[in-house]
Amino acid sequence: GNSVTQMEGPVTLSEEAFLTINCTYTATGYPSLFWYVQYPGEGLQLLLKATKADDKGSNKGFEATYRKETTSFHLEKGSVQVSDSAVYFCALSDGNYGQNFVFGPGTRLSVLP
Amino acid sequence: NAGVTQTPKFRVLKTGQSMTLLCAQDMNHEYMYWYRQDPGMGLRLIHYSVGEGTTAKGEVPDGYNVSRLKKQNFLLGLESAAPSQTSVYFCASSYGRGSTDTQYFGPGTRLTVL
Numbered sequence: 001g002n003s004v005t006q007m008e009g010p011v012t013l014s015e016e017a018f019l020t021i022n023c024t025y026t027a028t029g030y031p032s033l034f035w036y037v038q039y040p041g042e043g044l045q046l047l048l049k050a051t052k053a054d055d056k057g058s059n060k061g062f063e064a065t066y067r068k069e070t071t072s073f074h075l076e077k078g079s080v081q082v083s084d085s086a087v088y089f090c091a092l093s094d095g096n097y098g099q100n101f102v103f104g105p106g107t108r109l110s111v112l113p
Numbered sequence: 114n115a116g117v118t119q120t121p122k123f124r125v126l127k128t129g130q131s132m133t134l135l136c137a138q139d140m141n142h143e144y145m146y147w148y149r150q151d152p153g154m155g156l157r158l159i160h161y162s163v164g165e166g167t168t169a170k171g172e173v174p175d176g177y178n179v180s181r182l183k184k185q186n187f188l189l190g191l192e193s194a195a196p197s198q199t200s201v202y203f204c205a206s207s208y209g210r211g212s213t214d215t216q217y218f219g220p221g222t223r224l225t226v227l
Contacts, residue, residue, distance in 0.1 A: 004155075034215075043117070043203055043218035044156075089155060093214070101146075101216060103155035 002027045006090050006104035013080055013111050021075040021107050023064075023090035031092040033057075033066050033073040038087045038106070047075075047088070080111045115139055117219035119204050125225045126194045134189040134222050136204030144207045145187040146171075146216065147179060149200040156203065162187055194226045 007022040025033065032051045036044040048057030053068035062077045073090060090104040120135045136145065143164050148156040158171030162181040176198060178190045187206075191198060201223050205216040 036218075041220075043220045044205075045218070046215050049215065101156075101158065103157075105153050105155045 002031070002092060002094055002102045004090050004092055004102050004104035006088075006107050008107070010108040010110060013109070015082055015111055015113050016079045017111075019075070019077040019080045019084075019109070021088055021090075021109070023073045023075065023104060025071050025073065025090075025092050027071075027092055027094055027102075029094055031094045033064070034091040034093065035062070035064055035073070035075050036089040036091060036103075038089065040086070044089060080109070082111045082113050085109055085111045117204055117206055117217050119202075119219040119222050121222060122220065123223050125227065126191075127227050128195060130194050131190070131192050132194065132224075133191075134202055134204075134224075136187045136189070136206075136219060137185055138187075138204075138206040138217070139185065140206060140208070140217065141184070142206035142208050142217075143184075144209070144214075145181065146205045146207075147177070147187065147189045148203045148205065149173065149198075150203060150221070151200050159189065159202075194224075196226045198224065199226045200224060 003026045005024050034049045035047040037047045038044045048059040050057040050066035056065045064075045087106045087108045089106045093101050117138045146161040147159040157173050160179040165184040168179045180188045201221050203221050204219040207214045207216045
C-alpha cells in the first residue's frame, strides 16, 4: 500500500537557519504530494502541494519539489523564523483510491530566537 | 465563512460511556473525513463520506460509527468508549475526489477515556 516516511524529529534550529525536512513516499500510480503544518493547539493547514513530477510547490518561503525518480518531496526554507515552530506533515493522495490521503508521522520543528 | 468546526473541543469519558463528535463545514464540500491523531503515527483515517447519506470505512473504523444526514454535517459516534480511543480527533472536508483536492481541517477534539 501507499506510505509516507519523514525524518524523525524533533528538529531544533536557530532563527535564520536553513531548514530541510526529508519526505519520501511509496505509491502506485501518480499521487499528488502535500505538506501540511500544524501550529500548537490547531488543526492542520495546507502549506503547499505538487500534483505532478517536477512540480515545485511554494508558500510563505517554504518550497518542495516533486521528484519522481527519487520518490521524494523534501521541504526547505532558506531562513526560518520563531513563528515557523510547528509540526510538519508530509502526505500523499492517490486519486485511484478515491480520497485516499496518507500522512507521514510528522516532524516537530522548534526555532529558537 | 467559518470553514470546518468541531464540537466539543475537549471531553473526558469513562470506559463504556458513549458520545458523539460533531463536525460542520460551510464550504459546500461533498467529501468529509474523520481522522485520529496519535503520537508518532500521523493521522489515520477512521471513516469518510463521499456525499450526503453515504459513509465508508477507513483504515481504523472499529469501535466507531458515523452518519452524514446533512451535507454540511458529519457525526462520529463512540458507542462504548475504551482507553485505546484516547486521541485527538480531526474532521476534514474537500470539494472533490481527485488526488489534487486539498483537505481542510477542523481544530480538533481532544478525547480522554479513563
